[in-house]
Amino acid sequence: MLKIFEPNRIFLITSKAPKYVFALFILVLSVGLVEALILSPEDYKQSHSVRIMYVHVPSAWISLGIFSSITFLSLSGYIFKNKNFFLIAKSLAPSGLVFNIVALVTGSIWGKPTWGTWWAWDARITSMLILAIFYLLYLIAWRIYEDKDQVLKITTLITILGIINIPIIKYSVDWWNTLHQPASINILSKSSIHSSMLLPLIIMTAAFALFSLLIFLMKYNTELIKLKNKGLDRL
Amino acid sequence: MINEFLDMNGYGLYVWSAFSFTFLSFTTLYVTVKAQYIRERKKFIDKYGSLNTKKAKIARNQIINQEILSSGQII
Numbered sequence: 001m002l003k004i005f006e007p008n009r010i011f012l013i014t015s016k017a018p019k020y021v022f023a024l025f026i027l028v029l030s031v032g033l034v035e036a037l038i039l040s041p042e043d044y045k046q047s048h049s050v051r052i053m054y055v056h057v058p059s060a061w062i063s064l065g066i067f068s069s070i071t072f073l074s075l076s077g078y079i080f081k082n083k084n085f086f087l088i089a090k091s092l093a094p095s096g097l098v099f100n101i102v103a104l105v106t107g108s109i110w111g112k113p114t115w116g117t118w119w120a121w122d123a124r125i126t127s128m129l130i131l132a133i134f135y136l137l138y139l140i141a142w143r144i145y146e147d148k149d150q151v152l153k154i155t156t157l158i159t160i161l162g163i164i165n166i167p168i169i170k171y172s173v174d175w176w177n178t179l180h181q182p183a184s185i186n187i188l189s190k191s192s193i194h195s196s197m198l199l200p201l202i203i204m205t206a207a208f209a210l211f212s213l214l215i216f217l218m219k220y221n222t223e224l225i226k227l228k229n230k231g232l233d234r235l
Numbered sequence: 236m237i238n239e240f241l242d243m244n245g246y247g248l249y250v251w252s253a254f255s256f257t258f259l260s261f262t263t264l265y266v267t268v269k270a271q272y273i274r275e276r277k278k279f280i281d282k283y284g285s286l287n288t289k290k291a292k293i294a295r296n297q298i299i300n301q302e303i304l305s306s307g308q309i310i
Binding site: 211229 | 243250
């Protein structure tokens with residue numbers, strides 16, 4: 001069953017997919033931007049500053065999703081003894097870090113008109129900053145450790161330690177008194193966000209997810225070519 | 236009309252900087268990853284071209300190598 005995860009088979013798909021993903025990303029992003037900047041209403045309290053939500057929230061969601069996936073893939077790599085899982089995890093990390101930074105910076109920009117400050121050491125913001133540090137550690141570990149087994153162990157350890165932070169980020173607004181507002185969207189119960197704002201949020205999330213898929217495909221292809229370069233050296 | 240849209244009730248500076256930062260980050264990431272891809276592919280082509288006949292025959296048997304050589308237009 002795990003044969004479908006063989007790099008040779010995957011490359012046949014990943015080498016052709018980026019151009020289609022890119023076209024779809026541009027299409028969905030265009031619709032999302034029209035919805036987010038023109039068609040969606042302003043908030044009765046926050047006025048137009050609420051539009052920052054359409055880049056801030058999807059970025060935060062995707063950075064959390066990517067880190068969870070990296071942890072799952074790293075552990076699966078050990079369980080199934082399949083090094084390709086580690087390669088997929090490594091290729092996901094750069095976009096995860098960028099989405100994390102975007103969430104932090106756009107949150108900071110949103111904080112100024114809403115809370116009157118660019119930064120506060122509250123639980124949600126601080127735990128997101130800690131996640132960025134875990135992303136950095138993960139990427140740095142891949143760069144500095146040359147021994148293959150050692151790098152797999154260290155990166156997996158980083159993801160296991162980092163994943164503890166994910167529920168803390170999610171529930172920080174419920175566990176502590178924070179400047180950050182509680183979640184407006186709930187999968188299990190009724191969301192407090194109006195559909196006129198939920199629609200652009202969903203479209204922008206789809207666009208950002210497509211962008212992360214695009215970056216993943218390009219990065220994964222690069223990593224495979226790197227491996228093949230080493231393979232040619234060994235011939 | 237345009238000024239109103241750009242000003243956004245005085246919040247324009249915040250909204251536009253947030254969107255600009257987001258897309259600037261996306262562009263930087265895209266360009267960086269694409270540059271890495273082009274560099275590695277070029278390295279591969281150079282190495283592949285310098286193989287002797289025997290090694291080239293072995294390399295040709297791997298489908299993925301043919302795919303790398305033919306997948307120049309990543310986007």
